Amino acid sequence: MVPSNKRVILRCRPGDTGVPEDDNFAAEDCPFPTNLADDQMLVKTLCLSVDPYMRSRMNQKTRAQYMMPWRIGETVDGGGVAIVIESKNDQYQAGDIIQTFSLPWQLYSHIGPSPYLYKVDKALVGEHFSLAMGAVGMPGLTSLFGIRHKGHVKPGANQTMVISGAAGACGSIAGQIARIEGCSRVVGICGTNEKCQFLTEQLGFDSAINYKTENVAETLKTACPAGIDVYFDNVGGDISNCVIAQMNKDSHIVLCGQISMYNNLDKEYPPLLPDDIADRVKKLGITRERFVVLTYAKEFPEGMYQLATWVKEGKLKVKETVVEGLENTGAAFVSMMKGGNIGKMIVHVADP
Numbered sequence: 001m002v003p004s005n006k007r008v009i010l011r012c013r014p015g016d017t018g019v020p021e022d023d024n025f026a027a028e029d030c031p032f033p034t035n036l037a038d039d040q041m042l043v044k045t046l047c048l049s050v051d052p053y054m055r056s057r058m059n060q061k062t063r064a065q066y067m068m069p070w071r072i073g074e075t076v077d078g079g080g081v082a083i084v085i086e087s088k089n090d091q092y093q094a095g096d097i098i099q100t101f102s103l104p105w106q107l108y109s110h111i112g113p114s115p116y117l118y119k120v121d122k123a124l125v126g127e128h129f130s131l132a133m134g135a136v137g138m139p140g141l142t143s144l145f146g147i148r149h150k151g152h153v154k155p156g157a158n159q160t161m162v163i164s165g166a167a168g169a170c171g172s173i174a175g176q177i178a179r180i181e182g183c184s185r186v187v188g189i190c191g192t193n194e195k196c197q198f199l200t201e202q203l204g205f206d207s208a209i210n211y212k213t214e215n216v217a218e219t220l221k222t223a224c225p226a227g228i229d230v231y232f233d234n235v236g237g238d239i240s241n242c243v244i245a246q247m248n249k250d251s252h253i254v255l256c257g258q259i260s261m262y263n264n265l266d267k268e269y270p271p272l273l274p275d276d277i278a279d280r281v282k283k284l285g286i287t288r289e290r291f292v293v294l295t296y297a298k299e300f301p302e303g304m305y306q307l308a309t310w311v312k313e314g315k316l317k318v319k320e321t322v323v324e325g326l327e328n329t330g331a332a333f334v335s336m337m338k339g340g341n342i343g344k345m346i347v348h349v350a351d352p
Contacts, residue, residue, distance in 0.1 A: 005032045007106035008329050010070040013058055020058060020337055025076065025330025033110045040112050042086040043098065045326070048105060048347040049079035049133040050333035051169070052259045076105040076329075079138060081120060081129045083352045089113065097122070097352070099132045105329050107349065116297075124308035131311070134344035135173055135318045140307040141300060142293040143174035143232075146254040147181055150291050151230045155182030160224050162187045162243050165234030166208065167195035169344040170256055174232045175205050176316050183230070187223045189216065189239060191339045198342055203317055216242045227251075235259050236270075241277050244286065253281075253288040259337070319343030326350075 011026040036042055056062040057070045070076050080103030084096040089112075092098065097120040100111060111117070118132075125131040134140065147153055151161070161178040165171040166188025178186045188199040188208045196208035207223040209216055216239060220228070227248040233240050236258030244253070255270055270290055273281065281288055296303075310316035321341035323332040326349045336345040
């Protein structure tokens, strides 16, 4: 008996300035892949990652050359973990767990060689394979290298770091790494009291600000009495302007993401700052450079080992929001874009 198969397609686009909705995606049955070509593998998807950068791929034109747009009526793809069922690739064999950034949102699929295709090292993640998409994967690496290469954290320097989108996949990891790397004060900004409580009670943030119910500018003055030395920016917009307005001389912005602006794809990236904020950045020598984690691909193995070690030691706590079922992957993406997750949003598709 040939196993049944299903996939998620892009049904329609939200438009350059539209908000993604569940109806933009559709789940459907599809043929089981056959006729495996040389160098290809037949894989079964175990879990999928939904991430903010995918918003750009919903439109006909993306902001980056390294990102291709999804096509109407075709299978969506992104980060994921799968098990190899059959292989005609000498580097992989049946039973291997693999991670790739271009896994189809499909139960069974063929995948070929890719520069961003890796075996999942069970010595690093055990049987918790979704860690390879979160704390020990791209969000963890983004947080680690963003802080190390753009944050300029110095142990003993009494630095304060503020993280926006602090309860998300990158933000929740970045705040903990800030502490590990030597920041004396860590402050998070997020959108619910539950998330604020999570940051302070479980992740060790000194303070957390609910931007929906509190005055961010005023609360930051109390939370950061010595000003702000490093800003891990996940959101952009008005929140970021409030943070930058209180940054110290020669401080640093880690430009990780701008999720508040991802539904306005007609704007350039990174977005221009208001004149008064741009003047402050220039006058005080605040660094604000585009950060792309793929730039540091050669450092990934060392970074993943470091992240996994911190997880095992309990220094890095992991939180996931798990959605069950391949057919719900589109809804999981939409929820994540609206702040419906705490920690990494994962779609559990199947067990090995």
